[in-house]
Amino acid sequence: MDERPEASLVEDARQGGQEAFAELVRRHERRVRGIALRMAGNAADADDLAQEVFLTAWKAVGSFRSGSSFYTWLYRIAVNTSLSFLKKKSRERNRAPFDENLSGAVPGRAAPPGPERRSALNELTARIDEAVAALPAHFRASFALVVDQGLSHAAAARVLGCSENTVSWRMHKARKLLQARLKPFLEEARP
Amino acid sequence: MRCQTARKRISDELDGGLPAGGGVRLEAHLRTCRACRAYREDLERIQAGTRLPEAPAGYWAAFERKLEARLAAENPGRKRVEVPFAARRRWAWAAAAVLVLAGFSLWYVLPRPVPVMTEAWIPYDDILDPIVRAVESDPELAGRIDRELQASIEEMSPVAEADAAGLSAADPFFWESLSDDELRAIVTALEKESGLGGPQ
Numbered sequence: 568m569d570e571r572p573e574a575s576l577v578e579d580a581r582q583g584g585q586e587a588f589a590e591l592v593r594r595h596e597r598r599v600r601g602i603a604l605r606m607a608g609n610a611a612d613a614d615d616l617a618q619e620v621f622l623t624a625w626k627a628v629g630s631f632r633s634g635s636s637f638y639t640w641l642y643r644i645a646v647n648t649s650l651s652f653l654k655k656k657s658r659e660r661n662r663a664p665f666d667e668n669l670s671g672a673v674p675g676r677a678a679p680p681g682p683e684r685r686s687a688l689n690e691l692t693a694r695i696d697e698a699v700a701a702l703p704a705h706f707r708a709s710f711a712l713v714v715d716q717g718l719s720h721a722a723a724a725r726v727l728g729c730s731e732n733t734v735s736w737r738m739h740k741a742r743k744l745l746q747a748r749l750k751p752f753l754e755e756a757r758p
Numbered sequence: 759m760r761c762q763t764a765r766k767r768i769s770d771e772l773d774g775g776l777p778a779g780g781g782v783r784l785e786a787h788l789r790t791c792r793a794c795r796a797y798r799e800d801l802e803r804i805q806a807g808t809r810l811p812e813a814p815a816g817y818w819a820a821f822e823r824k825l826e827a828r829l830a831a832e833n834p835g836r837k838r839v840e841v842p843f844a845a846r847r848r849w850a851w852a853a854a855a856v857l858v859l860a861g862f863s864l865w866y867v868l869p870r871p872v873p874v875m876t877e878a879w880i881p882y883d884d885i886l887d888p889i890v891r892a893v894e895s896d897p898e899l900a901g902r903i904d905r906e907l908q909a910s911i912e913e914m915s916p917v918a919e920a921d922a923a924g925l926s927a928a929d930p931f932f933w934e935s936l937s938d939d940e941l942r943a944i945v946t947a948l949e950k951e952s953g954l955g956g957p958q
Contacts, residue, residue: 585829592825596818601810610811618825625829646842692807699808705843713773714808720775727842739769746800753800 577637580628588628592621595638598716599645605711606649608700616652620645642716642726646708653704691752698748706741709734759787761794768798772805 571590579587596617603616623644631640699710705727712723713734720734727734746753759767764787770776771784788795813821893900936944 583833588829589822589826592822593818596821597813600813600821604810614821617821618828621825622828622832625832643842650842691803692809695804695807708842714805715810720770720773728844728847735766735770735773735775738773739766742769742772742801742804743765745804746797749800749804753803 573637574633577628577631578633580625581631581633588625591637591641595641596621598638599641601715602642602645602708602711603649605699605715606646606704606707607652608696612652616645616649619652620648623648636725639722639725642712643728646712646726650704650708690755691749694749694752695745698745701748702741702744706737706744709737710741713738759783761787761791764788764791764794765797768794768801772801 571587573591573594576587576591580591599620600613600617603620604610604613607613607616620641624641627644631637699707702710708727709723712718712726713720718726720731720738723734724731764784767776767780767784771781776784788798893903933941
């Protein structure tokens, strides 16, 4: 069966077509959850965020301008929703009393486990996730769009509402931070 | 190419966004710079190790069921979708505007040094004092100086003394400065002198 063009699905969804919107969800759910997962840093929060993104999109689909790219609009909602969530979480964390047992769970702060627990390569993958989670939010958003979702700098810039050059600089800075943070693990995993 | 530029290009290259010709220069740099070669290897390793975990089997069916139930309770609307980080950008623009305004205000408000007219001051009094004292104490010198001064005045305006009346009559300001009575008196005197005044 031929796939319906996305523009037609979006138009139906704008008129209140729930089936058309469900099809749009199926087409984009993996990518939206991917952005949420990268921004939130854990699966449980990412699941809630992905639900929230599609709910917001459904509430706002009437304001979507046909002619513009649906995925740009949807990813924009995904980044915005994630940022609001992070802001709220940060406020709650600041209010909570300091717990010494939790301090080791801060990304990038935990002591590296021994070789008996994980191979050097798996260790590196886990460390990369932690290091990315510790990047500033605007670097992480660029990273999620460019590296995880494979968007070009220009496409990521359209989602983030900034210039292509800004995305390029953020990626460069993010990689510099990651390389500096992961230096010991990169040495270990060197063939 | 500097290492800083090369590393930025390495990042662009990984994202498939290297500008035309940038690759050639980057490779040329990498051939000679071991540190940048190691940096690229590190970034490639990070890129290769970056992968999001797949959701478990059956996850998406449950996700869609849950979402469907939530969507059924909502109607599609026209909620506005903002650009990410828009609030931060607004603050940045506002801060920049405030800084620019403050800069202009300071420029207008702060006192600036007023340019002062300076002129060369020659202490003439100090130079002339001893000359004047010497002239006053020697009458002969004073007489010679008087004669010299008189001669130089005559040299500058030789007719001044000789024909002052003629000069005055030729000067239009002389006539304009006279009152009506003075003019009438002059006219009468001239008529008498020339005999053109008519019968007395």
